[in-house]
Amino acid sequence: MISRHVDRDLDVEVRAALHIGLYELLFSDGTPNRAAVASAVELAKPNLGFKLVNAVLRRVIDDDGGKLRLPADDTPDGAAIRHSHPLWLVKRWWKWLGPNPTRALLAAGNRPTELVLRVNTLRTGPLGEDGAPAGGIVVPGEPFDDALPEARRVTGGLDVLADPGWREGHYVAMSRGSMRAARAVDPQPGERVLDLCAAPGGKTTHMAALMGGEGTIVAIEKHGGRARALRRTCERVGAGNVEVISGDALEVELAAGSFDRVLLDAPCSGLGTLASHPDLRWRVQERDLPELGRLQGRLLEVAQRAVKPGGRLVYSVCTLNPGEERLPEGKITRLWPHRDGTDGFYISAVGG
Numbered sequence: 001m002i003s004r005h006v007d008r009d010l011d012v013e014v015r016a017a018l019h020i021g022l023y024e025l026l027f028s029d030g031t032p033n034r035a036a037v038a039s040a041v042e043l044a045k046p047n048l049g050f051k052l053v054n055a056v057l058r059r060v061i062d063d064d065g066g067k068l069r070l071p072a073d074d075t076p077d078g079a080a081i082r083h084s085h086p087l088w089l090v091k092r093w094w095k096w097l098g099p100n101p102t103r104a105l106l107a108a109g110n111r112p113t114e115l116v117l118r119v120n121t122l123r124t125g126p127l128g129e130d131g132a133p134a135g136g137i138v139v140p141g142e143p144f145d146d147a148l149p150e151a152r153r154v155t156g157g158l159d160v161l162a163d164p165g166w167r168e169g170h171y172v173a174m175s176r177g178s179m180r181a182a183r184a185v186d187p188q189p190g191e192r193v194l195d196l197c198a199a200p201g202g203k204t205t206h207m208a209a210l211m212g213g214e215g216t217i218v219a220i221e222k223h224g225g226r227a228r229a230l231r232r233t234c235e236r237v238g239a240g241n242v243e244v245i246s247g248d249a250l251e252v253e254l255a256a257g258s259f260d261r262v263l264l265d266a267p268c269s270g271l272g273t274l275a276s277h278p279d280l281r282w283r284v285q286e287r288d289l290p291e292l293g294r295l296q297g298r299l300l301e302v303a304q305r306a307v308k309p310g311g312r313l314v315y316s317v318c319t320l321n322p323g324e325e326r327l328p329e330g331k332i333t334r335l336w337p338h339r340d341g342t343d344g345f346y347i348s349a350v351g352g
């Protein structure tokens with residue numbers, strides 16, 4: 001809409017003020033048009049571009065009645081604008097999935113995601129027959145997914161960090177897709193498990209809980225700050241059987257065939273998580289995808305060497321991009337935001 005009225009480059013603060021003004025005009029029913037224009041003009045000041053902000057917003061009101069005119073989503077170009085996703089991504093999904101699933105996926109990317117907690121049985125003790133922790137500890141939310149008895153859906157929001165239950169490690173906030181990946185590993189008490197790309201540790205700590213804290217999880221994380229945060233998370237949730245290694249999984253020495261189970265939750269483009277990371281769609285660059293694919297391939301070789309013969313190997317990515325899918329011979333689980341209401345995931349499990 002801006003480019004219909006302006007044909008020159010705008011200072012960033014002028015463009016930002018226009019974005020906010022347009023948002024208020026077009027989407028925010030409660031704001032009178034005059035107030036939307038006045039506040040956007042104030043935002044742009046002292047940049048002299050405030051005059052242009054005033055002019056453009058008034059033109060939008062005069063020409064379009066302050067109403068949004070969006071193209072139909074019957075072509076990738078129209079859908080990209082209508083659903084506010086980058087065109088390269090819409091084209092890829094369109095080709096891969098077809099028009100209807102793509103439109104549904106794009107719409108899901110603009111809806112708030114569900115807030116889901118995982119009951120941390122390492123702190124709460126086991127779940128009773130009614131699904132609640134048998135020891136009487138109360139965790140916010142309701143059980144809602146038969147495949148994941150530990151999952152709780154919270155409606156109406158929750159200030160997790162201000163909640164003593166969070167500090168005491170009674171639960172971990174993580175998506176159901178992540179829980180499905182940890183469960184696909186199916187780690188057993190007493191086993192030796194490798195988690196190659198571990199931070200922030202939702203899946204590491206979930207696996208620790210599934211193992212009842214018995215056995216060992218070697219959790220590797222390349223980024224020092226994230227590895228330190230992972231250690232703190234493990235302490236908070238009582239995952240005493242996790243050994244965090246701060247290092248590059250491509251370089252850490254791992255004895256071949258020394259793990260019963262290996263999880264490679266690989267760094268990925270994250271295109272399954274666009275609803276929970278609204279800025280991500282504009283940060284992922286199509287040109288970065290091949291390099292990411294190569295890294296995933298190299299990490300998978302490390303994972304394949306580390307798992308013992310007949311052991312289980314799980315490859316997971318929270319993206320929706322065939323170029324990042326690996327281990328096609330495994331048992332494959334796919335989660336779709338528009339179908340399953342959780343982050344999009346590809347999970348493949350072999351062996352075990």
Ligand SMILES: C[S@@+](CC[C@H](N)C(=O)[O-])C[C@H]1O[C@@H](n2cnc3c(N)ncnc32)[C@H](O)[C@@H]1O
Nearest residue numbers: 197198199200201202203221222248249265267
């Ligand atoms: C998808 S995230 C993992 C999420 C994690 N498994 C969880 O459930 O919370 C990928 C992680 O891999 C880390 N990473 C990227 N390259 C790595 C490498 N070569 N070795 C180890 N970790 C790496 C990133 O820093 C990031 O924390």
